[in-house]
Amino acid sequence: SVKAVMICGENGKFSAGADIKGFSSPKRRGIALGPIVSLIERSEKPVVAAIEGVALGGGLEVALGCHYRIAHVKARMGLPEVTIGLLPGAEGTQRLPRLVGVPAALDMITTGKVLCLVIPPAWPKTHEFLLPMYLPDVDALFCNSIFLPPGQPLGPRRLSLKPVPKLPNMEAFLSEALVKVKKQAHGCLAPELCFQAVKAATEQPFADGVRREQELFNVLLTSGQAQALQYAFFAERAVQKWTTPSGASWKISDSVSLLSLGLGTMGRGIVTSLVKAKIPVVALEQDLEYLNMGRKAVMFLLEREAMKMEQGAQTLDFHNPARLQFTVDFDVLRDVDLVIEAVFENMALKKEIFHKLSRICKPGAFLCTNTSALNINEIASATSRPQQVIGTHFFSPAHVMKLLEIIYGHHTSPTTIATAMQLAKVLKKVGVVVGNCFGFAGNRMMFPYAQQAVFLLEEGSRPEAVDQVIEDFGFRIGPFRMSDLAGLDVGTPARQRHGHRYSPLPDLLCENGRFGQKTGKGWYQYEKAGGRTAKPDPWLHSFLSQYRDTHRIKTRFIDQEEILERCLFSLINEGFDILAEGIASGPEHLDVIYINGYGWPKHRGGPMFYASTVGLSRILAKLQKYSEAHPDVPGLQPSAFLKKLVAMGNPPLKEWMSYLSRPNNKL
Numbered sequence: 001s002v003k004a005v006m007i008c009g010e011n012g013k014f015s016a017g018a019d020i021k022g023f024s025s026p027k028r029r030g031i032a033l034g035p036i037v038s039l040i041e042r043s044e045k046p047v048v049a050a051i052e053g054v055a056l057g058g059g060l061e062v063a064l065g066c067h068y069r070i071a072h073v074k075a076r077m078g079l080p081e082v083t084i085g086l087l088p089g090a091e092g093t094q095r096l097p098r099l100v101g102v103p104a105a106l107d108m109i110t111t112g113k114v115l116c117l118v119i120p121p122a123w124p125k126t127h128e129f130l131l132p133m134y135l136p137d138v139d140a141l142f143c144n145s146i147f148l149p150p151g152q153p154l155g156p157r158r159l160s161l162k163p164v165p166k167l168p169n170m171e172a173f174l175s176e177a178l179v180k181v182k183k184q185a186h187g188c189l190a191p192e193l194c195f196q197a198v199k200a201a202t203e204q205p206f207a208d209g210v211r212r213e214q215e216l217f218n219v220l221l222t223s224g225q226a227q228a229l230q231y232a233f234f235a236e237r238a239v240q241k242w243t244t245p246s247g248a249s250w251k252i253s254d255s256v257s258l259l260s261l262g263l264g265t266m267g268r269g270i271v272t273s274l275v276k277a278k279i280p281v282v283a284l285e286q287d288l289e290y291l292n293m294g295r296k297a298v299m300f301l302l303e304r305e306a307m308k309m310e311q312g313a314q315t316l317d318f319h320n321p322a323r324l325q326f327t328v329d330f331d332v333l334r335d336v337d338l339v340i341e342a343v344f345e346n347m348a349l350k351k352e353i354f355h356k357l358s359r360i361c362k363p364g365a366f367l368c369t370n371t372s373a374l375n376i377n378e379i380a381s382a383t384s385r386p387q388q389v390i391g392t393h394f395f396s397p398a399h400v401m402k403l404l405e406i407i408y409g410h411h412t413s414p415t416t417i418a419t420a421m422q423l424a425k426v427l428k429k430v431g432v433v434v435g436n437c438f439g440f441a442g443n444r445m446m447f448p449y450a451q452q453a454v455f456l457l458e459e460g461s462r463p464e465a466v467d468q469v470i471e472d473f474g475f476r477i478g479p480f481r482m483s484d485l486a487g488l489d490v491g492t493p494a495r496q497r498h499g500h501r502y503s504p505l506p507d508l509l510c511e512n513g514r515f516g517q518k519t520g521k522g523w524y525q526y527e528k529a530g531g532r533t534a535k536p537d538p539w540l541h542s543f544l545s546q547y548r549d550t551h552r553i554k555t556r557f558i559d560q561e562e563i564l565e566r567c568l569f570s571l572i573n574e575g576f577d578i579l580a581e582g583i584a585s586g587p588e589h590l591d592v593i594y595i596n597g598y599g600w601p602k603h604r605g606g607p608m609f610y611a612s613t614v615g616l617s618r619i620l621a622k623l624q625k626y627s628e629a630h631p632d633v634p635g636l637q638p639s640a641f642l643k644k645l646v647a648m649g650n651p652p653l654k655e656w657m658s659y660l661s662r663p664n665n666k667l
């Protein structure tokens with residue numbers, strides 16, 4: 001007597017797919033979702049997927065096995081398996097191309113993008129894939145009347161029986177698509193295997209395509225990359241759950257106004273990201289000329305962001321002074337709830353400004369400083385409210401980069417930390433709370449890495465060789481290309497200083513007018529000042545030879561293994577010191593920082609996860625070897641905490657912190 005079956009989720013959500021934890025569980029059992037989806041599709045009774053909330057991964061694959069799909073206007077759908085190192089393994093790579101065509105299916109499956117419904121102008125309107133309809137309107141009657149004219153056979157509704165829509169130039173399209181997928185993958189395996197599975201749909205009958213999908217799925221399931229990406233998925237969520245023991249929190253609502261002080265590169269990005277998050281913001285500069293320059297730059301960024309968004313300009317509403325205001329009048333400080341200072345990295349200037357802020361701002365206002373290395377306690381000491389002072393280290397470009405490093409000082413209150421975490425959430429950034437030390441967690445780990453890269457040049461390598469190794473590892477950009485991009489005059493780096501090895505190379509390049517991309521030459525040469533295409537530079541090669549001759553450094557061939565190990569192991573080594581000092585609450589925090597702020601390849605799970613996969617004993621042995629060869633480089637001397645973990649038998653990463661004898665977090 002059943003006329004039709006409707007599958008829906010509970011609590012406003014269809015399904016987020018398979019339980020990701022299950023993939024790495026030792027008790028993993030082969031629960032095959034594909035045959036269940038096939039069974040649904042073979043049903044003689046019509047089956048409708050009623051999608052509300054999310055239909056992701058295996059959830060969407062179930063919907064693809066149904067004969068009809070209807071979706072709530074706010075539904076989000078996608079096959080994000082690639083982002084956790086897998087591919088849709090329940091026949092989704094074979095059904096989706098049959099439904100939406102190869103180009104759209106490839107795009108969804110190889111990127112994992114999650115789609116929202118685009119409501120057509122003449123809504124309501126039917127569409128093969130997405131029929132926008134509010135769920136309350138859906139009932140059995142609706143199913144009968146709209147979908148099931150009496151006697152209509154279900155055959156044409158079964159996707160597995162449909163051919164994959166042909167393209168006039170399928171072969172050429174696929175080879176071009178493969179080049180694009182490989183280029184964007186940066187060494188991650190899953191996008192290419194996703195591609196192969198979809199390609200199989202274009203070449204083989206459905207059943208054979210499914211077999212190919214299963215083979216490829218199993219390759220990924222057992223790969224280290226899938227484990228790394230799934231670790232990163234949970235690590236990102238765990239660090240954001242950070243709370244103070246008192247459970248302090250503070251909600252940023254529409255009635256809160258924020259002020260960004262300083263409209264240089266960082267200030268402009270910060271204002272843009274606040275406006276994007278629809279927080280009322282006042283942008284303050286010290287002088288009218290800088291204000292006007294800053295205003296122009298912010299407006300340019302906002303126009304560009306609005307163009308990327310559906311109905312962006314109206315939504316952002318940035319011409320409305322209630323939303324965004326520019327001023328040189330410090331009196332506006334009296335009314336704002338939170339200030340983000342983003343002036344130059346100069347302690348004296350910052351202290352002067354914080355003294356002023358503390359005098360003018362209302363008593364409850366929070367004072368954030370955007371700094372990448374300066375001492376939060378010293379800045380806070382210039383105020384009468386150190387408990388409300390906190391570091392918010394944005395990454396450039398601030399309206400794009402996801403990381404917000406949040407630094408608490410000696411006196412910072414839990415409420416202030418909770419406020420900064422809430423700010424990160426509202427800005428759709430990943431907030432990671434760390435303690436106060438020079439460079440905090442991220443840059444502190446970056447220093448030994450950058451230092452090793454320069455030492456390798458002194459000893460015989462070239463910028464292009466070092467960058468190549470690091471980029472082959474999966475970083476978007478190697479240390480020298482990064483240095484040229486940021487400018488050689490930005491950053492810290494006599495061959496000996498305080499008894500430790502030090503390289504003057506970056507300074508010498510600056511003295512030769514080589515500041516990086518902005519001057520058209522740095523570690524590389526560029527087509528013009530401001531150019532982007534790095535070319536190896538014979539001038540630099542001969543400069544390096546002369547430098548080695550002057551300092552009597554014997555040039556030697558340095559292989560890829562040494563380049564990689566000296567750069568990455570020194571960075572990881574610093575990470576162990578940071579954990580031991582309680583600057584970060586756990587290895588996941590450092591991994592999330594590196595993935596979201598420094599371009600560490602996510603499929604390697606972050607530096608500390610990577611260390612756990614390489615094996616701590618191996619890292620220790622290599623550091624010992626390199627530090628014996630370079631006794632004047634402290635960054636290569638193995639961390640005591642690393643040594644302890646090796647002595648304890650190399651415990652799994654989630655147990656590392658339990659080997660520290662004192663509580664690692666003052667909060």
Ligand SMILES: CCCCCCCCCCCCC[C@H](O)CC(=O)SCCNC(=O)CCNC(=O)[C@H](O)C(C)(C)COP(=O)(O)OP(=O)(O)OC[C@H]1O[C@@H](n2cnc3c(N)ncnc32)[C@H](O)[C@@H]1OP(=O)(O)O
Binds near residue numbers: 018021056
């Ligand atoms: C039992 C398995 C055995 C395997 C044997 C092999 C047999 C082969 C079978 C093949 C079948 C393949 C099926 C399919 O192709 C594979 C998949 O479906 S993989 C999963 C794909 N889905 C996703 O990647 C979705 C990931 N989740 C999200 O994108 C987001 O979480 C969300 C759903 C959009 C919700 O976002 P938010 O509202 O912001 O909330 P959070 O992100 O904070 O999440 C809340 C809470 O839920 C946890 N969570 C979310 N999704 C999953 C998930 N799929 N599995 C497990 N846990 C999930 C998340 O971690 C949070 O948990 P908390 O931190 O609060 O503990």
